[in-house]
Amino acid sequence: MCGIVGxxxxxxxxxxxxxxxxxxxxxxxxxxxxxxxxxxxxxxxxEAGKVALLEASVKISKIDGSIGIAHTRWATHGKPTQDxxxxxxSGDVAVVHNGIIENYQELKAELEQAGYVFLSQTDSEVVAHxxxxxxxxxxxxxxxxxxxxxxxxxxxxxxxxxxxxPDELIAVRQGSPLxxxxxIGENFIGSDQLALLPVTxxxxxxxxxxxxxxxxxxxxxxxxxxxxxxxxxxxxISVSSSDKGGFKHYMLKEIYEQPDAIQHTLSVGLDHDQxxxxxxxxxxxxxxxxxxxxxxxxxxxxxxxxxxxxxxxxLIGLSCQVEIASEFRxxxxxxxxxxxxxxxxxxxxxxxxxAALRDIDKRAAAAQKNIVSxxxxxxxxxSLVRETDLHLLTQAGPEIGVASTKAFTTQLAxxxxxxxxxxxxNGTLDDAQEQELxxxxxxxxxxxxxxxxLDKDIEAMSRQFVEKRHTLFLGRGTQYPxxxxxxxxxxxxxYIHAEGYAAGELKHGPLAxxxxxxxxxxxxxxxxxxxxxxxxxQEVQARGGELFVFADEHSGIANSDRQHxxxxxxxxxxxxxxxxxxxxxxxxxxxxxxxxxxxxQPRNLAKSVTVE
Ligand code: G6P
Numbered sequence: 001m002c003g004i005v006g007x008x009x010x011x012x013x014x015x016x017x018x019x020x021x022x023x024x025x026x027x028x029x030x031x032x033x034x035x036x037x038x039x040x041x042x043x044x045x046x047e048a049g050k051v052a053l054l055e056a057s058v059k060i061s062k063i064d065g066s067i068g069i070a071h072t073r074w075a076t077h078g079k080p081t082q083d084x085x086x087x088x089x090s091g092d093v094a095v096v097h098n099g100i101i102e103n104y105q106e107l108k109a110e111l112e113q114a115g116y117v118f119l120s121q122t123d124s125e126v127v128a129h130x131x132x133x134x135x136x137x138x139x140x141x142x143x144x145x146x147x148x149x150x151x152x153x154x155x156x157x158x159x160x161x162x163x164x165x166p167d168e169l170i171a172v173r174q175g176s177p178l179x180x181x182x183x184i185g186e187n188f189i190g191s192d193q194l195a196l197l198p199v200t201x202x203x204x205x206x207x208x209x210x211x212x213x214x215x216x217x218x219x220x221x222x223x224x225x226x227x228x229x230x231x232x233x234x235x236x237i238s239v240s241s242s243d244k245g246g247f248k249h250y251m252l253k254e255i256y257e258q259p260d261a262i263q264h265t266l267s268v269g270l271d272h273d274q275x276x277x278x279x280x281x282x283x284x285x286x287x288x289x290x291x292x293x294x295x296x297x298x299x300x301x302x303x304x305x306x307x308x309x310x311x312x313x314x315l316i317g318l319s320c321q322v323e324i325a326s327e328f329r330x331x332x333x334x335x336x337x338x339x340x341x342x343x344x345x346x347x348x349x350x351x352x353x354x355a356a357l358r359d360i361d362k363r364a365a366a367a368q369k370n371i372v373s374x375x376x377x378x379x380x381x382x383s384l385v386r387e388t389d390l391h392l393l394t395q396a397g398p399e400i401g402v403a404s405t406k407a408f409t410t411q412l413a414x415x416x417x418x419x420x421x422x423x424x425x426n427g428t429l430d431d432a433q434e435q436e437l438x439x440x441x442x443x444x445x446x447x448x449x450x451x452x453x454l455d456k457d458i459e460a461m462s463r464q465f466v467e468k469r470h471t472l473f474l475g476r477g478t479q480y481p482x483x484x485x486x487x488x489x490x491x492x493x494x495y496i497h498a499e500g501y502a503a504g505e506l507k508h509g510p511l512a513x514x515x516x517x518x519x520x521x522x523x524x525x526x527x528x529x530x531x532x533x534x535x536x537x538q539e540v541q542a543r544g545g546e547l548f549v550f551a552d553e554h555s556g557i558a559n560s561d562r563q564h565x566x567x568x569x570x571x572x573x574x575x576x577x578x579x580x581x582x583x584x585x586x587x588x589x590x591x592x593x594x595x596x597x598x599x600x601q602p603r604n605l606a607k608s609v610t611v612e
Pocket of ligand 1: 606
């Protein structure tokens with residue numbers, strides 16, 4: 001999604017802002033631009049395509065300045081062209097915008113009436129003209145912005161400069177993430193603190209509705225017109241944790257980081273052979289009343305929720321529903337009393353997930369239902385964490401690759417911890433079960449390391465997918481969501497059409513697609529569904545289909561002419577979905593590399609989906 005970086009300093013900022021944009025590339029974008037103010041004039045460069053192109057054009061045109069705003073745009077209104085790239089200008093005003101201005105058409109009509117000429121198809125350009133218009137009434141940039149913000153409907157973040165106000169930068173957070181970075185004699189804005197890590201480790205996380213005036217030496221934050229103060233957070237996260245560390249792609253690095261990331265996530269909740277007494281103790285007062293679980297998430301996080309549904313119902317007998325946020329939020333869901341709502345989001349900024357949370361909180365209050373909200377998130381400072389009752393944080397570290405890997409497997413590890421906690425609290429998990437699961441969890445990093453050692457075999461297997469146009473992924477039980485996740489990974493980064501299916505559904509449709517040319521990937525863990533799955537594999541073979549199987553080493557599934565097997569070390573059946581996630585990630589990764597796609601930033605996709 002769109003990314004914003006801006007700053008006001010004594011020094012020249014072009015290089016800093018471009019570097020910041022590079023750190024935001026992972027979010028997904030299709031054009032980029034920068035505006036810099038020097039000697040009372042704003043110079044601007046914009047390019048369709050990558051930040052590298054913008055960097056080259058800034059070098060050639062030698063534009064620079066000590067106040068600037070920069071942007072990566074992920075097209076929503078209008079194609080990814082140079083004219084539609086930000087910053088947008090109106091006279092001496094330049095604006096970068098993240099989010100959507102929902103009433104832009106009405107505002108545009110009004111501005112055109114007033115004589116403004118629009119040079120782009122974006123919703124964002126209205127902001128530049130509105131600020132310009134307001135400045136005609138009062139020559140005060142902060143006041144002009146404060147005057148127009150109530151007119152903008154939607155969720156957005158803004159960075160605004162004006163050539164006639166050379167000592168200030170104005171920023172707005174209204175529904176889209178924006179942080180302030182505090183330097184010495186210089187201050188910055190960014191949609192993600194990662195963009196600002198090269199210049200500071202001191203951040204202020206703005207609240208919705210904050211309007212900020214940044215000068216070189218000061219920051220004034222206004223909320224509903226009043227000057228307010230916000231806490232300064234010092235981060236010890238290093239710049240290098242967001243580097244590729246010798247790997248060809250972030251995605252591969254992040255796949256290899258999984259044993260450590262899972263170990264760290266487990267350490268939050270586990271002692272030697274049991275759940276820590278103080279794990280999620282903030283929930284001790286409210287969780288005993290819980291009778292239902294409702295999980296809400298998008299994309300890969302939704303698949304993590306689907307696995308948790310099996311765990312919740314089969315292990316501890318607690319009813320559990322899972323739904324994608326974009327549907328849930330619009331279908332007027334009935335809120336059951338005593339429900340735990342689990343919102344899963346690695347970023348904690350996904351627009352649909354946040355909207356579902358806000359909607360449910362309102363509905364529950366109106367219907368006087370007892371509910372508890374819990375964020376399962378990788379970003380402690382995110383909106384989701386700030387707006388929920390309870391928080392369970394994955395310890396994945398920054399994930400840069402758009403296709404989620406370590407964020408997913410750490411979500412699974414954390415969800416198992418949560419299921420253990422709920423089972424203990426409601427008395428449906430006995431000590432022996434707890435011990436068995438805890439021991440199995442501790443084994444996971446080791447088994448994943450063994451899976452990573454299979455990388456060469458999986459790479460060899462991946463060659464057989466390069467020329468294919470479609471792929472089926474099959475699994476049963478807890479491997480069904482992993483089949484969905486495998487298919488999602490493959491389509492996201494290799495652009496091969498892939499579908500995940502519960503293998504029992506084969507004969508209700510997808511079997512019609514099976515032929516010589518349709519590879520079928522099967523996840524065959526050693527669980528109680530294995531025999532059923534073997535029958536489904538027979539159905540594929542009987543139709544001339546070719547099977548690519550990740551099979552438990554003791555599954556009895558043999559290699560043959562049309563059945564290619566990579567053997568996976570045996571894992572406890574409950575933990576197996578975490579383990580089998582890794583080979584499907586590696587398979588998709590290698591297919592994508594062989595097809596020459598942009599693995600870390602696949603076309604049309606964004607890491608953090610901050611608009612609907
Ligand atoms: C985007 C990302 C996915 C992610 C999904 C949900 O589509 O590309 O990797 O799973 O958003 O994101 P969240 O931050 O809410 O987990």
